[in-house]
Amino acid sequence: MVKVKSITFDGPSGRLEGILKFEDSVHPVAMVVICHPHPLFQGTMHNKVVFGLAEAFFSLGCEVLRFNFRGVGISAGKYDEGRGETQDALAALHYLRQRHPAVPCHVAGFSFGAWIAVEVCRSSEVVASLTAVAPPFKYFDPALLRAIRVPKLFLQGTADEICPPDQLQSLFPSFSEPKAIVLLEGVGHFFNGQLEALKAAVEHHRRLLNISPLRTESNERRERPLLFLLARPETS
Secondary structure, rough: OOEEEEEEEEEOOOEEEEEEEEEEHHHHOOEEEEEEOHHHHOOOOOOOHHHOOOOOOOHEEEEEEEEEOOOOOOOOOOOOHHHHHHHHHHHHHHHHHOOOOOOOOOEEEEOOHEEEEEEEHHOOOEEEEEEEEEEOOOOOOOOOOHHOOEEEEEEEEEEOOOOHHHHHHHHHHHOOOOOEEEOOOOOOOOOOOOHHHHHHHHHHHHHHOOOOOOOOOHHHHHOOOOOEEEOOOOOO
């Protein structure tokens, strides 16, 4: 039975709220923490791109936690320019790992949340992969992505009006392997009308991310080749 549960867990500045989606009595193939966009610009765990990412990972057999950073919703604390938010995400990672200590834990994020996901990968040795949607390079040194060795999936629209997509395209060759990039033609920052394409891109790159769900008819369909603009092909 699928369960969607409102939770709170301990963060460095007090209790943090989140939404946990999982299948009761089913051992997850992986766990994923998803980080939301900028708290000062209406970013919350209810953002549609965050929700789309959560649904994509859940469809692969993952237990998924999206949560509110400090000062958002009923999460305690106040905005801390990324420093505290990174600690919040690490607390979310810790919460999931307590639930299933032997299950791999992945991190994903959108916009500001993509930056925080990168920082989590830098700070923790237990993260299994990184999925960054529209990463904002104005907030962090892209050289970090040369040092982070876990599998990395980058997704962005070519018409992104907030995070210039040409930055990702020019920097991507310098990032460490394994990695993949998906650029969606004509899509803006908020993926309006294109969430299904975003979800399909995540699902298609499940092997890059080392997420291997039980094979079903629907998963067989996902393994058929998908075409993305400038997508780096996934190796078998």
